[in-house]
Amino acid sequence: MTVPDYQSLMLPVLRAVADGNEHRLADVRRLLAEHLGLTDEDLALRIRSGAPVFDNRVHWAVTYMVQAGLLRRTKRAVVELTERGREVLAEEPSSVDNVLLSRYPEFLEFKMRARERQQDVPTGAATTPAPHSTSSGTPREQLADAVEEANAAVAAELLNRIRDREPTFLEQLVLQLLTAMGYGGRAGAAEHLGRSGDQGLDGVIRQDALGLDRVYVQAKRYGADHPVGRPEIQAFVGALHGAQADRGVFITTSRFTDDARDYADRVPARLVLIDGLRLTALMVLHNVGVQDEQTFTIKRVDEDFFEPA
Known part of the structure; x- marks a missing residue:
């Protein structure tokens, strides 16, 4: 089967951690792959940075639900269901997506931070973009929006990590x-x-x-x-x-x-x-506590190249 998009993976992820215990993301991915019936060929698909498509989409499903408060990162690559996540599961939704997450102010604030970062703090090299862009602008504008959303997610995780330290x-x-x-x-x-x-x-x-x-x-x-x-x-x-x-x-x-x-x-x-x-x-x-993951280069026509001699 085709690897589901990241929003389609949100509800399966919540169900996989529904017991309230801590779960390693590697175990969650393995359970989801088995539940969804993904083949070796499906799991071998890669995005352009080289990361597996399935792993990348699970990562973003988890990231968005952490921002909305449905999941909590307890340690590196480990998550657990929150009380809010249990409430969502109790509703027995047919799906969990960004529309559902938008009912929570923390998620809306996270989405807004990406837009504010474009005005307040210019970014350098791009990291892996978020899995979607809601922009109706040009491809260049959509790429910039996706990069800022990805960096906003990283910044939010940094803040949680710092608060957990001494x-x-x-x-x-x-x-x-x-x-x-x-x-x-x-x-x-x-x-x-x-x-x-x-x-x-x-x-x-x-x-x-x-x-x-x-x-x-x-x-x-x-x-x-x-x-x-x-x-x-x-x-x-x-x-x-x-x-x-x-x-x-x-x-x-x-x-x-x-x-x-x-x-x-x-x-x-x-x-x-x-x-x-x-x-x-x-x-x-300034690359403190983070690493560059991927850089994108946008090409344009060299007008001088086509000028008559």
Whole structure:
């Protein structure tokens, strides 16, 4: 038989993990292949990057349902059904697709992030595009939309991975990211300060060899339900003052309240606030915690080649 599209695989995936236990994705794929009656020839089909078509479609079915909150990634290549996923199965739907997933605000937010990334953070080399594009634009525009949706899915997974790690991991990660962005330069350095006596400062970027130009960093690993408010920004400004510094970057895996952003804009110190969405978008852009999977090249006619001699 033909390998089903990724939306057609959503309901079978949910049913395969319906017992509520953790399941390795490799086991899920094997069970689905047997249930669907896929042949060796079907499983041998490859996309242009070389990955199996079936594996790629299961991956995207899982990715979309994770974004909608029907599945949860518990560890690398392992998923389990959530309470929301159980509720969907209890409805006994004939299918699960993007229309059904769109009832959940988390999924709609994920779809919107892909569009926002095109405006806020330009991307470099493309990763494997999402399995569909809803754009009615040109092939070039549809490819760009698909790339941004794929990168948005990667960014969302990055955020979940970071929140699952210890706070020190985030503190060291942000220094690596700022270094990858060019801060510190050839003569500067990045130092992790997250220890006793650091006065609430988690790291410092020295922009010159003598350390006269310093940027201090604060990193807070919070869940989506714990926004950073004005008091925490005030405490950060106080720590900067104690270090005789006037530049700081406050990074959180959550978000900032409007009051916090307003306060940061009005204080004399130069503050940059980076929330979880911006953090992971920058990680994707600067290849921190991610790898390039596939690059697409679009050709055009060389008009000079056809010019008369």
